[in-house]
Amino acid sequence: MKAKRLSVIAAALVTGLVGSLAFAHHGGAAYDSERTVTVTGKVTDFKFVNPHVLIYIAVTGQDGDVVEWSGELTSPNRLARMAQPGSVRWHKEILRPGDEIELTGNPAASGAPSLRLHKVVDSTGTAIIGGDR
Secondary structure (H helix, E strand, O other), X not given: OHHHHXXXXXHHHHHHHHHHHHHHHOOOOOEOOOOOEXXXXXXXXXXXXXXXOEEEEEEEOOOOOEXXXXXXXXXXXXXXXXXXXXXXXXXXXXXXXXXXXXXXXXXXXXXXXEEEEEEEEOOOOOEEEOOOX
C-alpha cells in the first residue's frame, strides 16, 4: 500500500514538473510586456515551421544602419486554422523576401532586435494578424 502511494505521489510530481516546464517555454519572460515596438522593413527570411513561425526583416535606422529584426508568432498550424471567413489564411508563402512589412510586438527584454509579435501588416497595408489597419 505504501509503495502504491509513493508511486502516485511520484507520478503527480513528474506531471507537475513537466507541466510547469511546458508553461515556462510558452511564457513571455524573454519579452518586455510593458512596451510595444513597431518596426518596418523588408523581409529577409520567413520560416513557417514548428514550433513557432519566425519572420526576419531588415530595418534601416535613422542613422542609416540596417539591423535585422526577428519576430516570433505561434505555430503554423494555429495560424493556418485561425482565419475567419473573409480574412487572411496563413501559409508558407504569405510573406516573401523583399516584401515591405510592419511588425508590432513586445521587444526582447535583453535589448536584442526581437519581438513577440501582436500585429503583422503586409506590403498592401493589410493586417494579416492583429486586427485592422
